[in-house]
Amino acid sequence: MNHTAPGRPTSAAGLSALRAAVAGPVLTPEDAAYATECTGHNLLHVPRPSVVVCATRTEDVVAAVRFAARHGMPVAVRNAGHQTVLPDTGDWLLITLRRMPDVVVDAERRTVTVGPGARWDHVLPETGRHGLAPACGSAPGVGVIGYTLGGGIGPLLSRRYGYAADHVRRMEVVTADGAVREVTPDGEPGLFWALLGCKGNFGVVTRMEFGVFPVRRFFGGGLWFRGEDTAHVLGVWRSLLEGLDERTTTSVAVQRLPPLPHLPPVLRGAFVLHVRVGHLGPAAEGEHLVAPLRAAAPLLLDTLAERPHEEVGAIHVDPVRAAYVTETTVGLRELTAGTLAAYAELTGPDSGCPLSTVEIRALGGALDREPPVPNSVPSRGIPFVTFAAGAGGPSDAARMTGPLAAYARRMAAWGDDRSIMNFLSPQAAREEADVRRLFGGQRYDRLAAVKRRYDPGNMFRLNHNVRPA
Ligand SMILES: Cc1cc2nc3c(=O)[nH]c(=O)nc-3n(C[C@H](O)[C@H](O)[C@H](O)COP(=O)(O)OP(=O)(O)OC[C@H]3O[C@@H](n4cnc5c(N)ncnc54)[C@H](O)[C@@H]3O)c2cc1C
Structure with a gap:
């Protein structure tokens, strides 16, 4: 485990304004609940941000992003904590999403809509009730949105139906400017394309609708x-x-x-x-x-x-x-x-x-x-x-x-x-050249152009980062 000091604390006045705007807890290293909130699946890397916003609704995410923009802080998100990409320390803000685990199944349309705190083990009993199945991964405890934004390959449905990302219909996304965007293939085609595959580089997904399959x-x-x-x-x-x-x-x-x-x-x-x-x-x-x-x-x-x-x-x-x-x-x-x-x-x-x-x-x-x-x-x-x-x-x-x-x-x-x-491990693709190689030059350039449009200041950089073009 890392034992480095947490990030520089933000001013008390700034924090009280943030606490007033957020319905969920706002934690700093002095708070008793901070350590548990920061701990994920891998105990070797427990991130220690300056501020943790425990979001309970989209408005909390907006308030956190606006606060970070005002203070020039990078932002990262965490749901079920299965991918360690976050830095051990530094002046940055973490938004935790596990308090937003909603799952709604539309059996007729064969779709599921989830909140950003949903894990596959929240979805599986709901889809199972209707004889439907999502293109989930091998571990039911993994977060749905993080998995899907990374493509998502599963042990049963993927070779038949493709990546989980291929079945996403729409997303609600909070971008670096604090705007809440409805992202569909027609409404925001560039952002829709970029988010599905390039993970947390472009904003916080606060709702996702995707197709499921008739598999009992x-x-x-x-x-x-x-x-x-x-x-x-x-x-x-x-x-x-x-x-x-x-x-x-x-x-x-x-x-x-x-x-x-x-x-x-x-x-x-x-x-x-x-x-x-x-x-x-x-x-x-x-x-x-x-x-x-x-x-x-x-x-x-x-x-x-x-x-x-x-x-x-x-x-x-x-x-x-x-x-x-x-x-x-x-x-x-x-x-x-x-x-x-x-x-x-x-x-x-x-x-x-x-x-x-x-x-x-x-x-x-x-x-x-x-x-x-x-x-x-x-x-x-x-x-x-x-x-x-x-x-x-x-x-x-x-x-x-x-x-x-x-x-x-x-x-x-x-x-x-x-x-x-x-x-990808935390050590993989740290340098821009590695991320470029991972995506291929043409795809990387297109991602970098989308990044310039939606996150020109690279607020969402604590990941396998695509830099704004
Ligand atoms: C035991 C185990 C089994 C796994 N099996 C598979 C598998 O079969 N197939 C597969 O494809 N992957 C698999 N994974 C990898 C897993 O899908 C990814 O690590 C996924 O990102 C985990 O999501 P999380 O919410 O659990 O993790 P978190 O650590 O909470 O999130 C990981 C990252 O996802 C992004 N992210 C999460 N939520 C959002 C959001 N709402 N908006 C924007 N960005 C977001 C962020 O970049 C975040 O840093 C496995 C991982 C483990 C540990």
Whole structure:
């Protein structure tokens, strides 16, 4: 955890005016609730801004942005706190959004409208009631709007329907001038295009409406093998990928699991290869599809079954508790036998790898296609992405840095310049040149032009930043 001093406190008079304008709490480092409000999913980076505005309504966001503009402060937002991009300290303002978790389903139009505090686990029971499903990600505790602004790739619907961002219909956005804008493909086409893919660079999204799909049930879950069988099972998994139907999504992860009581006893403290499968089709079809995998090696655990869509989190079983995490990600332009051999060598039984999870997700299908209303998602066409993370206590972070860097360096042989925005670590794309490479020159220039129009002073710069042109 960082122990640096928080940002410079803002003047008392300024703060009382802000408190008068905001319905939710306004916190500074002296307040008892400040530390909890600043703590997210990754305990290694707990941001310490000068002021935290705990928004309860759009007007609070407007008041916070206007206050920041008057004081020349950069602004960042946080909902469920799953992406650590915020600085440890400095004179900046954080708007927290978790007190605005509204979810409204319009079953007839097959749309959902959410407030900026909604997480997928707020949405799933509501859509499930109507036999509908959103293009959510692997972890139901993740925030809906942050996920969607970063593109949003999921373990079940994405290869069939594309990025979550591709299904957004409209947004309400507070921009750097304090204006509340209704952003639609017709009303504000540039801003609509830029927000969906480039995350928090252009303003605070205070409402989002998106399309959902008629999916009630799916076949899926996980197969856990002994880590010692990694190389062999990977070979079988690779052949499954040949000609994979868009209705099937799969990924693998070599994991060194902690001995946590919420894990099934067989997985506590275990070294495993976790193969994840999600299939949008009848169970019999799914069973047939996974038969070669089940036969590949002795199984420690098999949770593949037909399930209601609300159980989509059972595919990855991502960690739900906050932890000290160091991470890296590489978008892969191909996954050859050589890539898998390097993966098995760096993570396998004789590697001494200390990382808790090293995963490869197969993308493709609809994720490769441009949606009817284009957006700025840069990763379209990347067939695979790999993500690695080391967890543990505060003192373990240093031990993870070397292996993470070595893994990223080796994977770079098959790497693409582009990557999945949602998986970028705080260290990734710090420099303008890196962000430009991530988006590609043409897309970056277009983003920078939108930025000049809506945020010329670069108020929203505490992220993977696109500078105003
Ligand atoms: C365990 C785990 C599993 C994950 N699985 C997936 C996955 O399957 N697919 C995938 O695509 N991603 C995945 N992610 C990444 C996740 O989607 C992003 O980190 C997402 O931004 C998290 O949103 P949040 O609200 O939880 O996080 P926060 O840290 O609160 O927000 C992250 C960033 O999103 C932006 N943001 C959030 N809300 C708003 C808003 N209202 N207006 C403007 N900007 C906003 C800001 O830039 C903010 O810094 C996963 C992350 C974790 C930790």
